[in-house]
Amino acid sequence: MQEDPEWWRTWFGESYLAVYDEVLRERTPAEVDGIERLCAVRPPARVLDEACGQGRHAIELARRGYAVTGLDLSEYMLGVAEERGHAAGLAIRWVQADMRRPPQGPFDLVLNLFTALGYFDDDRQNQAVLDAIPRVLAPGGRLLLEVLNGDWRVREFEPREWFSVGKVAVVEERALDASGRRMRVRRTIERPGEWQEATHVLRLYGAAELEGMLEAAGFRRTAIYGDWDGSPLTAHSTRILAVAQGDG
Numbered sequence: 001m002q003e004d005p006e007w008w009r010t011w012f013g014e015s016y017l018a019v020y021d022e023v024l025r026e027r028t029p030a031e032v033d034g035i036e037r038l039c040a041v042r043p044p045a046r047v048l049d050e051a052c053g054q055g056r057h058a059i060e061l062a063r064r065g066y067a068v069t070g071l072d073l074s075e076y077m078l079g080v081a082e083e084r085g086h087a088a089g090l091a092i093r094w095v096q097a098d099m100r101r102p103p104q105g106p107f108d109l110v111l112n113l114f115t116a117l118g119y120f121d122d123d124r125q126n127q128a129v130l131d132a133i134p135r136v137l138a139p140g141g142r143l144l145l146e147v148l149n150g151d152w153r154v155r156e157f158e159p160r161e162w163f164s165v166g167k168v169a170v171v172e173e174r175a176l177d178a179s180g181r182r183m184r185v186r187r188t189i190e191r192p193g194e195w196q197e198a199t200h201v202l203r204l205y206g207a208a209e210l211e212g213m214l215e216a217a218g219f220r221r222t223a224i225y226g227d228w229d230g231s232p233l234t235a236h237s238t239r240i241l242a243v244a245q246g247d248g
Contacts, residue, residue, distance in 0.1 A: 007200045008119045012074045015189050015196050018168050028056045034228030038243050039142050045108040050099050051116035055081025062090040069093040100128045105136035113146040118203030126203055130217040137246040145242040150204030152238055154178055167192055207233055210242050219244035
């Protein structure tokens, strides 16, 4: 299975939204409730939403009174986010940038959600995403990181999966490098009159490895959860949520 090591430059576009947009829209208010609960944050706190995509968390946070900056590398996704934020009458700062080079803060909270960590072939570059965050946090600020639970994914690995979203049919063919903790996914998307195939690669993380990476980045304390309601991480948790406390 061949892949582009910089797949993330082109992956996030119209086809991505066709698969994820509607189902994620429904989940967003409950996830923002979880952000407020897990991070003990309240408006008008300053929030940086990294890899903000179509702006679903950024827009909901701004609607609740937070001062929000949304960052993404994709011009297409930022365009969608800005259009939606404007339609909602919200003042949100949108920044096209690489996560390894976030805008100047200070921010009270940085979000990195929906498995936006682990895009890079080089583990040092994935670490660089975390290393950059303390530099833009206000004293006592926090990071909320949400990723696929790599330990669960390796244990419950499925080489092929089919699912549908409305009129969109999706087939995923997966290859797992268990020793390198990387999963390669070839996704075929079929819509009426249209067919598209693309490949992406994710670095899979377990809780212990994430805690070590966050400590190396300079965070002084990390709490690990298995869901947005604050429940503990278990072997059956499909996601990992980590709340990391900065200095100060």
